[in-house]
Amino acid sequence: MLSLPVFAINEGIENFLKAEGEKLDEFSLLSRNFVLLCLSGFLYFGSFYLLLPTIPQFVAGLGGTASQIGLVMGAFTLASVIFRPYFGKQADRYGRKRLMLLGAGCFAALFVLYGVTREILPLYGLRLLHGVAHGCYLAAAYAYIADLAPPKRRGEVIGVYGVANVIAMALFPAWGSLVIASSHDFSRLFTYSLIIAGLACTAVMFVDELKPEGTQVQKVSLKQVAKQPAVLVASFTFLTASTVYGTVITFLPVYAPQQGIANFGIFFTTYACFTLVSRVVAGKLSDRYGRKAVILPFLVLLALATGLLPFLSSERLLIVIGGCFGLGFGAFMPALNAFVVDRTLPHERASALAFFTAFMDIGITTGAVGLGIVGEHWGYGTMYGLGSLLVCLGMLLFALGSEKTRLPDAGE
DSSP: OOHHHHHHHHHHHHHHHHHHHHHHHOOOTTOHHHHHHHHHHHHHHHHHHHHTTTHHHHHHHTTOOHHHHHHHHHHHHHHHHHHHHHHHHHHHHHOHHHHHHHHHHHHHHTHHHHTTOOSHHHHHHHHHHHHHHHHHHHHHHHHHHHHHSOGGGHHHHHHHHHHHHHHHHHHHHHHHHHHHHHHOOHHHHHHHHHHHHHHHHHHHHTSOOOOOTTTTTSOOOHHHHHTSHHHHHHHHHHHHHHHHHHHHHHHHHHHHHHTTOSOTHHHHHHHHHHHHHHHHHHHHHHHHHOHHHHHHHHHHHHHHHHHHGGGOOSHHHHHHHHHHHHHHHHHHHHHHHHHHHHTSOGGGHHHHHHHHHHHHHHHHHHIIIIIHHHHHHHOHHHHHHHHHHHHHHHHHHHHHHGGGOOOTTOOO
16 A cells, blocks of 8 residues: 555656756856856956067066066966966865865966066066966866756867866967057056956855765875876877967968968957867767867868968968868867766766876977977978877877776766
8 A cells, every 4th residue: 555655756856856966967158157157258368368468578678688577478388387287186175166266266367466576587487487387277277167068968068168268368379569569667567467367266156056966075196187188198199289279370470481471460350269169069070979070070171271380371271271270179178078077987077187188388388499490490391290290199199098087977
């Protein structure tokens, strides 16, 4: 007699839990947390890109040499790369929001010191501190977005979030250059960056904290996370592509005029436009058809675009290369990012993403320095040809290595 009511109760509980699970899986791109994180990312990267083209001028104004300009720029990257995995581990342990606030808050506050810096030596230390703050914010922000995205829409959400970075890159460097060209007032530029980064920090204050379950019980070993096959394969694949990215972005303004193309800026405009499209579309495609089905074809496109540069002879071809480069690099990034998230556990996600994204900066530096030596001695055509082969190597690495990285409950 009691079996029917008990059965009904059990069925009711199961239906309730199922409904709650479906509700938790629901996600809107207009949800408060996601909109605030995109706004914070746009403002944060805006404050970063506002200074990017003008810091060399600032160093030169202090009497810095070309090598000192390189050291000032490199100090920021070095600190960010070294400390980002550490902050990823702390974000896994203490929560994403807390680390984002720490990173964005320090990033904003440090702009005050730029305005009172009158010598090169203190600027080295300031750039190191700024790089540490940068690594802190990025490690927590990427993990927050990965946590926020439901598994079936992970690539789409990560791709849309990346649009904030691209838009900031398209707008703020031009604004920073305009401010300096019109006023030559670096103090004004530092004030703008302080305000914008402060607004980015303010936006983070209104998001909900996300902290994966089990972080207090199970401590995260950064060494063990970094040794996981999925993290290693994705990181070294990312390294090959970002090395080529650093090479193209650094040397194209020199190479294109040598090929008789004065208006090389059309490459960057085309690249930005196609990157915007690919970030949104490719992430969604990877959710539907699998990460590998998106990553490999777009790496082919990236290799093709780079391989065409030695044959650059017209502005029309430069536009084609810019479009292919933007599609290739912009598309495979959210899919590769989602690949890492798919194959790591929630309590180690920030550590894995921090380690993985650090290879972007490592690759850009490798491209500018390592392949730059090739270009100096054997010509830019040889340099870009070697870069194309490097992407093919990364593609081969991912094609062979990704098959051995699957978690028991992870989908393709």
